[in-house]
Amino acid sequence: MSKAQESFSLQFLGAAKTVTGSKTLLRAFGKKILVDCGLFQGPREIRQLNWHKFEGAEQIDAVILTHAHIDHSGYLPKLSKEGFDGPIYCSSATYDLCKIMLLDSAHLQEEDAKYANKTRHSSHRPALPLYETKDAHRALNLFKTIEKNKWQEIFPNISVRLLRSGHILGSTFVQIMLKNAKKNTIITFSGDIGNGRQNVIKDPVSLVETDYLVMEGTYGDRSQSKEDPKEILTKLIHKIYKNKGVLIVPAFAVGRTQEILYLLRKLETEKKIPEIPVYLDSPMAIEATEIYLRHMEDLKLDLNEDGFMEPLSSHAYYPTQYVEESKNLCKKDGPMIVISASGMLTGGRVLHHLKTRLPKEENIVLFVGWQAEETKGRLLLHGIPKIHIHHEEIEVKAQIASIDSLSAHGDTEDIIRWIQGIEKKPRLIFLNHGEQAALNTLQYRLQKEVQMQVVVPSMNEEFRIEE
Ligand SMILES: [Zn+2]
Structure with a gap:
């Protein structure tokens, strides 16, 4: 031919x-x-x-x-x-x-x-x-x-x-x-x-x-929601700060996690929220965040007043590598923020956090991504009063919130x-x-x-x- x-x-x-x-x-x-x-x-x-x-x-x-x-x-x-x-x-x-x-x-x-x-x-x-x-x-x-x-x-x-x-x-x-x-x-x-x-x-x-x-x-x-994620985050963080609660953010390790880390840093720098401990409890998200920082050419992070790029982490930032550390987090008192996988609660460390935090009304679970049908994430968003985690029935007293504009x-x-x-x-x-x-x-x-x-x-x- x-x-x-x-x-x-x-x-x-x-x-x-x-x-x-x-x-x-x-x-x-x-x-x-x-x-x-x-x-x-x-x-x-x-x-x-x-x-x-x-x-x-x-x-x-x-x-x-x-x-x-x-x-x-x-x-x-x-x-x-x-x-x-x-x-x-x-x-x-x-x-x-x-x-x-x-x-x-x-x-x-x-x-x-x-x-x-x-x-x-x-x-x-x-x-x-x-x-x-x-x-x-x-x-x-x-x-x-x-x-x-x-x-x-x-x-x-x-x-x-x-x-x-x-x-x-x-x-x-x-x-x-x-x-x-x-x-x-x-x-x-x-x-x-x-x-x-x-x-x-x-x-x-x-x-x-x-x-x-x-x-x-x-x-x-x-059409996606164009709501300002910073406004929602600010409100929720003030609430857990006042009530000494825990804000759990189930997040996808690549993409959504880095957006949340960026927004928390930004809000702290602008003094819109108090500096409270942020635990990134997912080895994959920790590694992904490090990879993001190795590819600055793809990022549009702001420069701070000294001309340096703002880091992709809040001021009190604790990457949590080991399972033992992760379990210990469940025993800590608030106020604090825990970002953990998986994003749709289909497995992973986030389930341990939910088991401990869902039954208390001072805590908040914040979804930042799409929750597929038949996932625990979707059930919680729909206001289910009790949920099964690791074969245990857990009462849902915590507030369930979501940001739909981070797609x-x-x-x-x-x-x-x-x-x-x-x-x-x-x-x-x-x-x-x-x-x-x-x-x-x-x-x-x-x-x-x-x-x-x-x-x-x-x-x-x-x-x-x-x-
Ligand atoms: Zn994709």
Whole structure:
């Protein structure tokens, strides 16, 4: 086949009409390139997809990651276990975050299998983990970092460029340029798009041109709350200070935790809140925060009056590494703030804190992120009077509060504005990474308001890309 007749294709192997398991396969010039390699998460029937064999893993030539979140990177150890041994390209901050996140994910898979064997909750005997720590290490050895904002040739006629997407540290849009005889074709993968309202991470850049766009639509049918998180935090902190209570913040280790740490520092510096001890009780969040500080180029932290960057920690800040220290925290009197994982109360140290603090009305639990259905987080937000934690019934007397404006995703308006900002608009937009209703609404608005051609691919659907 001559170069001029070369045709390319895109196949959607995950995150089609759903929000997890992002995997898009590009076939071009005889190469197979997978953009993102995410784990399916959430309901059992979705998670079940992780167990299917990835046909032809050894034939994938390269993986390119938009960012480190597990729904975009967490399948890599499985892909490598099934024979993939090509390069994995990403930004250097994404690599640093993947080092902790993939090992943590492997550890959770091993724990799940152990638990299933103990409780005999598995159809396989013995239950095996989806992948193990050694698989995560093998995948991590394949990583190759790429400098942002520069085209880099990864195969003959195929170049890649990473541009800041403002979602989490290191997150990027992935652009792939296919060089044909007549012209170049650019395909852009948005990954998750930031909303430009984050305090710690720099805003997404606008695109100059793209021929095709594979875009997320998680918030495709919603407007996010624009309430000021600082006002809510100020009120709650004054309350626990007065009542000597404890403010528990269940938070995701990467992203939300650093936003909260930033806001606490800011409020203290502005003398809007008293300086009270803040415990960061999550080894992964502690490590992630250190990684954030090693990548200042991605951050927009304020300079203080001496010209130094404000640190990503409050004045009385105590990272809590060890389980013993964590348990001792439960015995301490307030006022104090404990930031701990997991964000949706699906496990982790935060459960010990809740067990001790929920039954007392001077305490407050503050949710700062989306709580999925059937999680303890969702139940508490809905005002459940008693909750089961570690097989114990716990009375809920503490105040339950939430801040809804700390999302790391753009909403409908943000996404439409971002598309309007592209100088040379894409010929075709593929919408993935979103519930069907959100994607359909976004498709309608992009067609009507920005006159774009938009398709919503189904799982495994393949599209031919014209040059
Ligand atoms: Zn993400």
